[in-house]
Amino acid sequence: MKMIIMHILIKFIDKWSIMKKLVFLQIILSSFLYSSLVSATTLKYEITIKNHRFSPSEITIESGKKVVLLIDNQDETPEEFESYPLNREKLIRGKSQAKVFIGPLKPGRYPFFGEFSRQTAQGTIIVK
Amino acid sequence: MFETAIIVFREILEAAIVIGVIAAATEAIPNRNRWLLSGIFLGVLGAILLAYLGSGLSEFADGLGQELFNAGVVSIAVVMLAWQTIWMSTHGAMISSDAKKTGVAIKEGKKALSVLLIIVGVAILREGSEIVVFLYGISASGAQANSMLIGGGIGVVSGVLVGFIIYSGLLRLPVGLFFKGTAVLIAFLSAGMASQAANYLVQANQIPALISPLWDLSSLLPNASLLGSFLQTLLGYNARPDGIQVVFYVVTLLTIFFAIKWLNRQSKLLVLKETMK
Numbered sequence: 001m002k003m004i005i006m007h008i009l010i011k012f013i014d015k016w017s018i019m020k021k022l023v024f025l026q027i028i029l030s031s032f033l034y035s036s037l038v039s040a041t042t043l044k045y046e047i048t049i050k051n052h053r054f055s056p057s058e059i060t061i062e063s064g065k066k067v068v069l070l071i072d073n074q075d076e077t078p079e080e081f082e083s084y085p086l087n088r089e090k091l092i093r094g095k096s097q098a099k100v101f102i103g104p105l106k107p108g109r110y111p112f113f114g115e116f117s118r119q120t121a122q123g124t125i126i127v128k
Numbered sequence: 129m130f131e132t133a134i135i136v137f138r139e140i141l142e143a144a145i146v147i148g149v150i151a152a153a154t155e156a157i158p159n160r161n162r163w164l165l166s167g168i169f170l171g172v173l174g175a176i177l178l179a180y181l182g183s184g185l186s187e188f189a190d191g192l193g194q195e196l197f198n199a200g201v202v203s204i205a206v207v208m209l210a211w212q213t214i215w216m217s218t219h220g221a222m223i224s225s226d227a228k229k230t231g232v233a234i235k236e237g238k239k240a241l242s243v244l245l246i247i248v249g250v251a252i253l254r255e256g257s258e259i260v261v262f263l264y265g266i267s268a269s270g271a272q273a274n275s276m277l278i279g280g281g282i283g284v285v286s287g288v289l290v291g292f293i294i295y296s297g298l299l300r301l302p303v304g305l306f307f308k309g310t311a312v313l314i315a316f317l318s319a320g321m322a323s324q325a326a327n328y329l330v331q332a333n334q335i336p337a338l339i340s341p342l343w344d345l346s347s348l349l350p351n352a353s354l355l356g357s358f359l360q361t362l363l364g365y366n367a368r369p370d371g372i373q374v375v376f377y378v379v380t381l382l383t384i385f386f387a388i389k390w391l392n393r394q395s396k397l398l399v400l401k402e403t404m405k
Binding site: 105 | 131186187190194195258262265327332341350351366369370
């Protein structure tokens with residue numbers, strides 16, 4: 001009885017792994033297609049972190065467009081770029097840069113902050 | 129100091145919740161504690177290692193290594209949690225029944241325990257490495273290092289306390305409800321992590337967000353609130369999810385649900401055949 005269950009389980013896992021491979025392949029293929037499509041049109045915005053402050057602290061972008069934030073942390077200490085409305089969280093080490101893709105977004109104000117120094121590191125993405 | 133405590137607490141909360149639920153679910157399996165502690169130890173070790181290797185990692189893949197790594201780690205957790213809840217719902221009775229001491233239960237239990245090890249290790253690894261980077265950053269910056277490290281300690285202890293409360297809370301449930309409850313909780317944990325994996329991949333521009341956001345409840349129950357972040361880990365709650373996150377979430381839940389249904393029906397059919405002979 002146990003043997004039979006095991007047998008069925010193995011068969012089931014076999015089928016499952018083939019399906020998983022197919023799905024995975026599809027995800028990889030479509031993501032390649034997709035990223036080659038966006039990379040040509042993605043606008044870049046630079047943000048610097050210095051003395052636990054973002055500059056510029058306000059960035060205006062166009063609605064419905066995907067953009068990439070290039071964040072340069074010039075402090076010695078690490079910072080975490082975080083935004084609840086943008087659904088983003090990214091650790092940026094001291095003296096290093098990071099990339100965060102955001103959008104496409106609806107018009108509005110999207111505040112972000114540095115989790116490790118919240119009082120000073122504040123900013124907003126304004127979508128028009 | 130309190131700020132540091134809160135930051136560390138928020139980072140550790142997720143790992144604490146996952147470990148609390150999974151520890152309760154595997155309570156009856158012999159040798160569970162040894163595996164649980166090994167998982168915690170390996171997770172902490174991995175987190176420290178990752179924090180040191182991390183700067184190379186984050187530059188990998190054109191500055192998106194962090195997201196891709198996190199997506200990979202979270203995906204492992206999704207599969208392991210899914211396996212755990214499917215296993216519990218199809219074999220659980222065997223472990224909890226009088227067969228507890230038999231070789232079968234121990235052999236079967238071992239599989240569950242190695243999964244437990246991976247789940248616990250992975251849960252600590254990801255957020256843990258961020259805590260290490262953060263605390264290392266403070267201690268390197270000199271100044272109020274001591275009070276901040278104390279804050280970090282308070283954060284860790286209160287996070288662990290929440291995990292323990294969940295653990296002992298689950299154990300107080302009546303047996304029937306306990307099995308169903310932990311199985312359902314783990315299924316939701318798994319789905320929530322799948323949606324998180326989707327979020328990492330969207331952030332790294334690897335998959336489309338579909339509709340973003342699909343809904344917006346951030347004025348009602350923001351993820352920034354304590355309840356919000358608690359529900360975020362426990363059930364995968366998101367006030368403003370991307371469409372793709374909801375797809376990952378629902379697909380994971382349905383996969384687990386139907387796998388359990390299917391396996392249970394198969395074993396029932398087998399039992400029927402056996403008795404017919």
